[in-house]
Amino acid sequence: MNVAIIGGGACGLFLASLLEQHKIPYCIFNRGKTGRKLLASGNGKCNLANMFFSDSDYHGNPLAHSVLQHHEELLKVFEEMKIYTKTDKEGRIYPISESSFSVYQVFMDSIHGKIVDIEIEKIDKREKGFILNDTYCWFDKVVLCCGSPAGFVKDVPTFSFLEGLGLKRNPFIPSLVGFKTDLKIKDISGVRTKCMVSLKQGDRIIHKESGEVIFKDNGISGICVMNLSSYYAHLKDKKNCSVVLDLLNGNKYDSYKTVLPPKLYSYCKKFSISPDSFCIPIQGVYEMEYAQVCSGGIDIDEIEETLQLKKDKDVYIGGEMIDVDGVCGGYNLMFAFCCALIIAKEIENVVSD
């Protein structure tokens, strides 16, 4: 058995660590720096999973539902690998070190297989196995875990090798990203405030939560805003959307002078904005390079619960390449890691049969 892991990110590195435990030979093919997004995750603190989750955290995606059944096992495996974690009151799980690098190091220390820095552009299946880029051969199983274009400033991955596989793909849309507006908000750029935020389409509330909003020259950001963008990404028709801020968090005051940050207070006064319903019309979201994840990817109808492709059981697929995306809070890394766990088990089953 020889496994080609295409993509050395969260899913690929964890998978390689698991294959090591089962002494299954593999080679990682990764373009550029391994674990780049894992290292950037949670502002370098690595929010690697969440204790609480429901289907709505993944927009009701049925594949996410089945993959996340391995959640408890994942936490056990982390412990066995001596990745000791702590959980905050929102259920967000971090390494105790609060350092992505320490998690990355655990993976890298356990990986003894080859890591080839190359972009895979072509995958062919022959009688003897898979051959990659007409050069690297022969592999019995191929695992695709190449992530998404989110967070790339240049050299955005194109996944040209997918052409030959004939898989249905849904377009990648930036998610977990700020919103752009053409409302003139330069005066309050840089202001941060904790409030209730609602994504509205016309009068309909699509999603509502509270958190810190950060005003920018031409838009808004912050974790709660990024979560709204996740729901926005899933809207087929994106017309007539706005974000409405309740700057008073449901409270009533006779004066807002000591309630709102001074710049925001002056802005609301100047433009006669009612602070409990500050409406910001949405022009769209910021570009892909600012997004933490993408909605879109390989359609889940192409994939078995075992994460094998229906069209070719020797090809597995994991992580963000699949059309599954979660909100902020460790849900996306947790999905990528659970995928690795499932794929490692499946491959191990084939070996031991």
Ligand SMILES: Cc1cc2nc3c(=O)[nH]c(=O)nc-3n(C[C@H](O)[C@H](O)[C@H](O)COP(=O)(O)OP(=O)(O)OC[C@H]3O[C@@H](n4cnc5c(N)ncnc54)[C@H](O)[C@@H]3O)c2cc1C
């Ligand atoms: C700034 C930032 C912060 C984030 N914070 C969090 C967080 O706190 N919690 C959370 O849950 N999620 C977070 N995410 C999202 C999370 O990092 C990703 O969902 C996760 O890394 C996806 O794992 P993956 O293995 O599927 O893909 P990736 O980790 O993106 O790895 C894919 C790898 O494949 C390589 N590749 C692509 N195409 C090819 C090819 N053709 N040939 C060879 N190699 C290729 C890429 O270069 C990359 O190294 C964050 C993302 C960003 C950008």
